[in-house]
Amino acid sequence: MNSPLSVLVIEDEVAMRRLLQVTLSHHGYRLLEATTAREGTYIAQRRQPDLVLLDLGLPDASGVEVTDTIRRTSEVPIIVISARDAEDQKISALDAGADDYITKPFAPGELLARMRVAIRRSIRHDHVLPAGAFCVGELAVDFDARRVRVGRREVHLTPTEYKLLGVLIASAGKVVTHRQLLHEVWGPGSVDRVEYLRVFMKQLRSKLESRPGAPEYLLTEPAVGYRLHCPAADE
DSSP states (O other), rough: OOOEEEEEEEEEOOOHHHHHHHHHTTTTEEEESSSSSHHHHHHHHOOOSSSEEESSSSSSSBHHHHHHHHHTOOOOOEEEEOOOOHHHHHHHHHHTTTEEEEEESSOHHHHHHHHHHHHHHHHHHGSOOOOOOOETTTEEHHHTTTEEEETTTEOOOOHHHHHHHHHHTTTTTTTEEEHHOOOOHOOOOGGGOOHHHHHHHHHHHHHHHHHSOSSEEEEEETTTEEEEEOOOHHH
């Protein structure tokens, strides 16, 4: 029999923790719990859960800081749980490497569906990515070593940024629609969430482009999608 998947809940609100305890335990997940950012990052590093549910409003640090800390050593799926008035923080958490967010109050069924998508995406993470190496201009990606460079500078990408870049490289020179990108990177349940793409494309450009406002590699096809500019593929 397979071991139950473990979910780390980093949440200081007692009522929310109880709701998550009942919901997740009933559906066969094994819970790990933390009430502070410090405790949560410690457990994430030591116990290596299969998924993290992270509240943005923690007493000792923001969820954005927790996300950034976890992402330095782990690619575990992170779903942020946020209040309705925390839009800027939700975007910051996605920038820091969170995979998804869900707004309080939420239906347990929606949370469970988001968790299943995040876990499936994590399991199949490498299967949609190219193998070998890719180079265009000063951008070089070694998929076997999972390394990205721009000129002599090595670039750190979050797992979601890396996967988004990989999907674009797999279709280098061709337009990839918003819907295709959302399906490949976030799963079939997120094909209408174009705001995800805007956040992560902005981040990718800030890391890979010398002039993010006038990109050389990651081009926008208005109202359609994005294209990775590749002269060899365009010929």
